[in-house]
Amino acid sequence: MISRTGKIIFAIAVALTLHHGAVAQSKAASALSYEARGDEFWADGDYRRAMEDYSLALVFDELNAALWNKRGLARERNGDIAGALSDLNRAIARAPSTAIYFSNRGRAWLLQGELEKALVDLNHAVKLDPTFADPYAHRGIVLAAQDRTEDAIVDFDRALQLKPKLLYTHFNRGLALLRLGRYADAARDFAQYCKQGGQFTLAQRELLKQFTGVAP
Numbered sequence: 001m002i003s004r005t006g007k008i009i010f011a012i013a014v015a016l017t018l019h020h021g022a023v024a025q026s027k028a029a030s031a032l033s034y035e036a037r038g039d040e041f042w043a044d045g046d047y048r049r050a051m052e053d054y055s056l057a058l059v060f061d062e063l064n065a066a067l068w069n070k071r072g073l074a075r076e077r078n079g080d081i082a083g084a085l086s087d088l089n090r091a092i093a094r095a096p097s098t099a100i101y102f103s104n105r106g107r108a109w110l111l112q113g114e115l116e117k118a119l120v121d122l123n124h125a126v127k128l129d130p131t132f133a134d135p136y137a138h139r140g141i142v143l144a145a146q147d148r149t150e151d152a153i154v155d156f157d158r159a160l161q162l163k164p165k166l167l168y169t170h171f172n173r174g175l176a177l178l179r180l181g182r183y184a185d186a187a188r189d190f191a192q193y194c195k196q197g198g199q200f201t202l203a204q205r206e207l208l209k210q211f212t213g214v215a216p
Contacts (some may be wrong), residue, residue, distance in 0.1 A: 031061035038070065047077035061184045065094035069101050076108055084108045099129035118142050133163035140169070144176050152176050167196045 034216035038053030051074035058067050072087030088105040095101060106121030119142050140155035156173035157167055174189030194200070 004137070004178070011067060020123055031057045031059075031064065031067070033057075033113060034060070035067060035070070038074075041075065042070070047074045050074045051078060063094060065091045065101065067099065068094065072108070073104060076104075076111065079099055081108055081112045093133060099125045099132050099135065100126065103132065103135040106135060106142075111140055115142050115145055131162060133159045133166060136162070137169045139167055140176070140215060144172065144179075149176050149179050153180075165196060169192060170196065171198060 021025065034053045036048045037073075038057065041050035041053060051071055054067055054071035054074060054156070058064070058071065058158075061067060066086045068091035069116075072084045072091060075081075075087060075092065076084035085108050088108060090102060091101045092098075092105065098143035102121045102125035106118045106125060109118035109121060119139065122135045122139040125132065126139070138156045138158035140152040140159065143152035143155060153173060153176050155170050156176065159169050160173070170189045170193040174186045174193065177186035177189060190200075
């Protein structure tokens with residue numbers, strides 16, 4: 001038989017458990033609410049406000065790797081590459097087997113001009129998920145910057161096999177093909193780039209026409 005004191009302790013324990021459960025549910029709901037609004041700002045191209053809402057969401061759910069990734073991308077779009085790298089480091093620390101986080105950090109390293117660090121992350125992303133197009137597209141840019149043009153084209157080809165509507169990959173492969181003197185192939189990529197909504201200035205069109213014989 002439980003003593004009166006034991007009943008009181010038990011009742012307090014139950015009350016605390018319920019309280020903590022309610023607090024946890026409230027925090028989760030708050031995090032989801034801010035994240036959802038951040039996603040809306042992101043979709044509208046308002047990356048500053050998206051970043052602010054992802055920051056608020058992280059107050060309530062700091063262990064959420066996806067949130068660190070989202071804020072990292074918002075920071076990148078706002079030009080804060082160092083901040084993006086910091087957030088992506090945290091995403092990777094919380095989910096070290098997620099290819100997209102390594103791919104995004106690789107792109108951030110690329111934007112910072114750290115080609116070797118970018119290559120390490122992008123190679124790892126490909127290893128984690130060989131069917132994910134983005135790291136091939138980003139790695140192609142790194143390889144092209146290292147004058148490994150043919151290797152770059154292999155990666156661009158693979159990216160477009162996996163995801164044919166990667167707009168800027170058509171553009172980047174076109175540039176690589178142009179470098180190799182494959183003008184007709186380059187012209188086709190530039191035409192595809194324009195077909196998918198990409199734009200060239202008049203001067204760029206004239207310059208490309210001189211090389212390829214076709215104005216994209």
